[in-house]
Amino acid sequence: MDLSDLHLPYGVASWAQLRGLGVTQSRLRRACEDGDLRLLRRGWYATRSANTSVAAAVAAGGVVSCVSALKLHGVWIPPGPRKMHIRGREAAHRSGAHRYCKQYAPPEREVDAVDGIRTALRHALKCLDEEGIVVVCDSILHQQMLERSDLDEVFIGAPRRIRRLLDRCDPGAESGTETMVRCRLRALGMRVRVQHRITGVGRVDLLVGDRLIIEIDSVEYHDRSPEQIEKDRRRDEEAARLGYVTLRFSYRRVVHEWAQAEATVLDLVRRREHVKQLAG
Structure with a gap:
């Protein structure tokens, strides 16, 4: 043999x-x-x-x-x-x-x-810490490796504070960095929608309030193709025409420089930029 x-x-x-x-x-x-x-x-x-x-x-x-x-x-x-x-x-x-x-x-x-x-x-x-647990569970659910009922079984025996993290999971998240940002913004009390579809723009990673779009790179910027970068710029242009505000955070920004990124989001929210009336 x-x-x-x-x-x-x-x-x-x-x-x-x-x-x-x-x-x-x-x-x-x-x-x-x-x-x-x-x-x-x-x-x-x-x-x-x-x-x-x-x-x-x-x-x-x-x-x-x-x-x-x-x-x-x-x-x-x-x-x-x-x-x-x-x-x-x-x-x-x-x-x-x-x-x-x-x-x-x-x-x-x-x-x-x-x-x-x-x-x-x-x-x-x-x-893993609590955020990390949500990140890996989101990835598992999104890729349909396990179902929510499977996760319920896996979590049996864990402390209640760990089991309750399942309520924060979302199978719609398409990357770990997206999950990280969603968890952090919701922890600040913000209303965040995941993979929200906007007519004329398409699906966006996160929508804070009514009009603050947050797009997140799951890889380093240099790993993205020129075609993808150009497509993203056109999407941002159309979103601006419709009255949306768009922030794009790189992998590095989310993972290594989040304090500055969070400060930017908070400044916009304090100015109510996320809830202003959209263009007709």
């Missing part, structure tokens, strides 16, 4: 998974002798092309979980320290090591080298 014929996510698998795929002990031994597989720790193996970070997490005594697993699954993750989040077996937690992520429940049995979305999210509930 050629190992390349096996479907091994991230190139890392347990002996139980290999056995389930038809690998015999003799084939496993030959693969290790030939260098096609290497032992990471008891019962876990990596191929020659295994994902380096995933293999390192398993070799360290756990599996990839929490925000690291969510990111591998394509969930939008708030910016933070670049470290691998792993969870350990029950024995690992008893060892007193502090590098393992935990959940609001006893440790679960390891199944895959990278946890599924449900398990990863349960652990992220203890690693």
Whole structure:
């Protein structure tokens, strides 16, 4: 049996998974002798092309979980320290090591080298702040990875203050930065609509009050095409003609310079720029 014929996510698998795929002990031994597989720790193996970070997490005594697993699954993750989040077996937690992520429940049995979305999210509930939790849940809902009922189940066992965050989630949010701005403005008492459609303009990321449009870049400015930039400028021009005020916040502005951006929004709101009568 050629190992390349096996479907091994991230190139890392347990002996139980290999056995389930038809690998015999003799084939496993030959693969290790030939260098096609290497032992990471008891019962876990990596191929020659295994994902380096995933293999390192398993070799360290756990599996990839929490925000690291969510990111591998394509969930939008708030910016933070670049470290691998792993969870350990029950024995690992008893060892007193502090590098393992935990959940609001006893440790679960390891199944895959990278946890599924449900398990990863349960652990992220203890690693992320409240805004971060809403960000990842918005991303999961928007991409239809899970439904709201699934999230209700995942949140079982979490403190009430964490469970109540589900009421702040919105599947309409198209990016994490959009969620971040929405949460921050609503926390200031502003009425914010998500992905609101304006005749002649189209959908806008956020509409504060009646006429303050806020568009948010989910990536750095230089990653946007000239065509997209020109399209955005034309949209802003049409919105101005109709009497709307438009603010555009870059990824950097939202993530690293929010205090200044927030001050701009507050100044406009204090001047009632968000509720003035629109042009006919």
